[in-house]
Amino acid sequence: MKAITLEQIAEILREHDNYLILMHKSPDGDAVGSAYALCMALRKMGKRADTLCGDEIPPMYGYFTELAPNEGVEPEFIISVDLATTSLLSGRTADYSDRVDLCIDHHGSNTGYAAVGYVDGKVSSCAEIIKYLFDVMKTDIDKAIADAIFTGICTDTGCFKYSSVSPATHRVAAQLMELGADSAYICHLMFDSKSRGKILLEKMVLDTLEFYCGGALAVVCVTLDMMKSSGAKDCDIDGIASIPRQIEGVKLGVTMREKPGGEYRFSVRSCDEIDASSICKSFGGGGHRAAAGCSINKDKETAKAEMLDVCIRAVEGAV
């Protein structure tokens, strides 16, 4: 993949027409916010542009995702946003795996699958990069675009909490608010609003909390039964994975989740001294240093024991 500048991207986006913007599966606020912001900006330039995701866009993003699709036109130029690897494409987006023209991303681990790309692993979110691109393009950012970018930034930073937040991130947030982004509404919706199902699920999950390594390792479990009896939806699981690591003294937090078919999905969250992605790599997964994931296709006790074994060694090695 040839690395290009934001100025070169702006040039490319002027040249073509009929863009398709791809999102990864299980799209989060950064994927959705980046894709829709870019799509709206391209349409403002008089271009044809659409977004595509293998999964349904969660309805909570409805305040900026209600765009009429362009029907029946074969896309000419394929763009991916917030997509580290094409293995995260699913459904109809997977058809474009081998023909992504331009990639805009903030994952240092980006596999370089596109013809050209702009990847900056130091920026908080893909949406923050999109904002810098719009500065170069002199895009007229309206309220909907500002809401979309703000959503991407705040969701990918845990509402400005993570170490990926820079002074520039806060300045972009200030500008977006001045351009109409409804910061309080968005933050409430993304962070202070829980379904009754999620509240119930959290309570059930806390009942499974176990500590190891003198309290430095915490493990919780989400079963299919819990999902069913709580009435929680898949998108309600997002915050659950951060619960064990939030507990005082915990250096490594593990959430194991039963998937239909018997597989167990692990979300691993770590503190500075421990590399969650290397733990998950040993089971064929990956991610960031502080947050990673993997799957183990064995029965519950075996899967848990194998994960615990690697985690306990990681915690003991870090002390």
Next chain:
Amino acid sequence: MKAITLEQIAEILREHDNYLILMHKSPDGDAVGSAYALCMALRKMGKRADTLCGDEIPPMYGYFTELAPNEGVEPEFIISVDLATTSLLSGRTADYSDRVDLCIDHHGSNTGYAAVGYVDGKVSSCAEIIKYLFDVMKTDIDKAIADAIFTGICTDTGCFKYSSVSPATHRVAAQLMELGADSAYICHLMFDSKSRGKILLEKMVLDTLEFYCGGALAVVCVTLDMMKSSGAKDCDIDGIASIPRQIEGVKLGVTMREKPGGEYRFSVRSCDEIDASSICKSFGGGGHRAAAGCSINKDKETAKAEMLDVCIRAVEGAV
């Protein structure tokens, strides 16, 4: 109380020596951050300055509150920060109730108890006002001062979530990071770190969750027994009060808490349409429109029934 400008405050602070800065009881991040930031800035000017609080400063703020006290000097000039009313002074701070020389606050409901004061109810936090004061004073903001101000701003805004956050708030956050504020560390400590006691308490509190008004009113209860058996501390209660209001569909969230002596303390959190402070005023309490509190000195069932009665009418009136 005579309203004065930040420039006039800067002038006053140059004139005097030997300041005492008062904090309200049960001090939060904004009270502690504002008081210590101001104290450190005054000391940098060569002044004698101390902070005083009727309650212990929670140890979680230890990264900026380790200041050697000035012993045995009677304070000459008394300043209050983040203090809406002198009824929130307790212990040794209450001795100064009638002689506060200068008040710096962001509560629109400030009762005007001081000789002179600067109150701006539109600013996110008292700490944000302190930052603007330091701009006027040309204070050399070092890392500890930046950490203290950042702590005040982020704790009083739920980490930049509330509607009190303005574009200026984000710009101040950016500047503070550049001056050394450890944003990620502070945010993790304030928002992503829970004691085991708090986790246990949350679980117990969720067991008491009740809905009224078709789900628009949610009530939880914290008893002395729960506090004891969970091992949670007083400062662990902070986040509990926001739980009921966070549930989807809830317009009014009430947390009732048993206090030693049999009194019940109510924390009321509301959405835009409902004024929490007017609900609490009818029981002799007060606060902001979205977050207020009061006490009822009756047995549990009576106290709850009286509060529910007022809340149900408020919810039904808002529909």
